[in-house]
Amino acid sequence: MPVPLFATSLDRQMPAIVERLGAVAEGGRYILGPEVEAFERELASYLGVRHAIGVANGTDAITIALRALGVGPGDEVVCPSFTFYATVEATVSAGATPVYCDVDPETMCVTAETVRAAVTPRTKAIVAVHLFGNVAPMAEPRARAGALGDAATFSFFPSKNLPCLGDGGAVTTDDDDVAAAVRRLRFHGSADKRTFVEVGYNSRLDELQAAVLRVLLPELDGWNAARRAAADAYAAEGLGEHVALPVAGDGVEHVHHLYVVRSEDADGLAAALAERGIGARGYYRTPIHRQPATAGFAPAGLSLPGTDEVARTHLALPMGPELSADQVHEVVAAVAGR
Ligand SMILES: Cc1ncc(COP(=O)(O)O)c(C=O)c1O
Numbered sequence: 001m002p003v004p005l006f007a008t009s010l011d012r013q014m015p016a017i018v019e020r021l022g023a024v025a026e027g028g029r030y031i032l033g034p035e036v037e038a039f040e041r042e043l044a045s046y047l048g049v050r051h052a053i054g055v056a057n058g059t060d061a062i063t064i065a066l067r068a069l070g071v072g073p074g075d076e077v078v079c080p081s082f083t084f085y086a087t088v089e090a091t092v093s094a095g096a097t098p099v100y101c102d103v104d105p106e107t108m109c110v111t112a113e114t115v116r117a118a119v120t121p122r123t124k125a126i127v128a129v130h131l132f133g134n135v136a137p138m139a140e141p142r143a144r145a146g147a148l149g150d151a152a153t154f155s156f157f158p159s160k161n162l163p164c165l166g167d168g169g170a171v172t173t174d175d176d177d178v179a180a181a182v183r184r185l186r187f188h189g190s191a192d193k194r195t196f197v198e199v200g201y202n203s204r205l206d207e208l209q210a211a212v213l214r215v216l217l218p219e220l221d222g223w224n225a226a227r228r229a230a231a232d233a234y235a236a237e238g239l240g241e242h243v244a245l246p247v248a249g250d251g252v253e254h255v256h257h258l259y260v261v262r263s264e265d266a267d268g269l270a271a272a273l274a275e276r277g278i279g280a281r282g283y284y285r286t287p288i289h290r291q292p293a294t295a296g297f298a299p300a301g302l303s304l305p306g307t308d309e310v311a312r313t314h315l316a317l318p319m320g321p322e323l324s325a326d327q328v329h330e331v332v333a334a335v336a337g338r
Contacts, residue, residue: 003327005279006159007230007320008223013215017165020211032187035210040170042217049152049172051179054205055186058155061169062090064203065151066125068171068181071096075124078141080110081289081298082307083129088288088297096124098297100289105310106247108260109136114306116140132316133161133227133257135249151178156213161227161257162220164209226321227256233325234259234317237332243269243315258283259319266315272338273317278331280317287311 010017024035036054044052055061071077073095079087081100091098101118104111108131115126128136142150156168171182184191189200231254235245244262248254260283263269270280287307289298318331
């Protein structure tokens, strides 16, 4: 039985999506109209924050959030190296200098200790990536960067837990000034479209994607519950006898965007699973502090042992709201049988 890495489907929602896309197409408002406004309200209410601001993608969300917080040239931003490249790319785009910190190889997220080791008097912000659907501990990083207020960023890339049909992203914050700055920066640094007070971006969530996100947001809790049930099924089937299972942070309900296990032979295991039609993949074999474009930000002799360990051993196995009990059984049997 083939098992895809992403066990997701929009089949049930597709009629509603097509209907809404048709209505927006015929309505003639395509940029910063009623769909974006309504989605921003609905997302803010779902998250319990004062402001949600739609932007063009998750990478821009990080750049714009950093700039809205006042981060710029001469400032340092603490970033994990074991994450998607966009974290560091966005920091550099904002004009700041990334400072790499380590992760806990079990949770795959930064910790209070790893952040503390990277903080200097020039630290202006900390990007605590909630990797793979886990939640990084926030209390101490927040206190350290506390003077700035804070913001969270989201990507709605099609594989995400809350997807759209292309690129999309958002910044959320409780801070009115930060929210106003994000709104300006996404529209060329202008609040009124006539006066340009800073050099910003053309980075809007568009009406078509907002309409899709409004159809899908009500599904998110159910989808996340189904992902957790699939993770529980992996554990109940005994997967933990063969590989190290994902570890949620203290008090965290993991939403398993990806189901990432650890194995001393991660690539060998992926190849064996591929032969049986089972999707499996290492995401960040080369961490950002070793990538050609960004290795130069690492001081000589930088040691990130947790990062190097998890970069070598991690492997994403099939996950998604549609992952069936039979598919979980198939994956565990394949992992056990090699
Ligand atoms: C951890 C992380 N940060 C940032 C991004 C960037 O988001 P986007 O692809 O929407 O620009 C991604 C995207 O996949 C991601 O996984």
